[in-house]
Amino acid sequence: MKHFIIFILLAGLIAGINGCSHKIVKKMEVTAYCGCGECCCWERGSWKYLKLDFWNKYINKGKNEGRPYSGLTASGTKPHEPNPGLFSFDSLKKPWMIPFRIIFPWLWFSRDGTIAADTRYYKFGTRLYVPGYGYGIIEDRGSAIKGPTRLDLYYNSHSAARKWGRQHISVTIDP
Secondary structure (H helix, E strand, C coil): CCHHHHHHHHHHHHHHCCCCCCCCEEEEEEECCCCCHHHCCEEEEHHHHCCHHHHHEEECCCCCCECCCCCCCCCCCCCCCCCCCCCCHHHHHCCCCCCHHCCCHHHHHCCHHHEEEECCCCCCCCCCECCEEEEEEEECCCCCCCCCCEEEEEECCCHHHHHHHHHHHEEEECC
């Protein structure tokens, strides 16, 4: 029993030294994007087929110009907006959403949104909290997102992304 207590104390000490780090707050320039052709640089049809294959999407800028556009992030996931879930402060702020969140089971649980960042500074899977957007995970990188103080938030609609615009806000980074 004595050895067990010493083991627990040592494990707690080691966890306190290595595992319990503090959250980092940084002032960042945050923009928004959606999956449309204007934001993600794709167009329907290819000139190779005289634009007759309008059901296919092709990248129209950058080093991958002319290649098919999949709509997936750089980490291979489908981008999505954050969902606060049924049991959240958002349900208290927006009580009219509670019936929808009760009826549709996929709205019961919270889900983090997709954020694009420079992966030289932030690894894929880094969790951030952006005020006004919610929690998000870095799953993408953008051609214009360079440096440690730039982020791009994913929205489902172009109008919501344009409404966000460009903001300089304090972002919380979970280590």
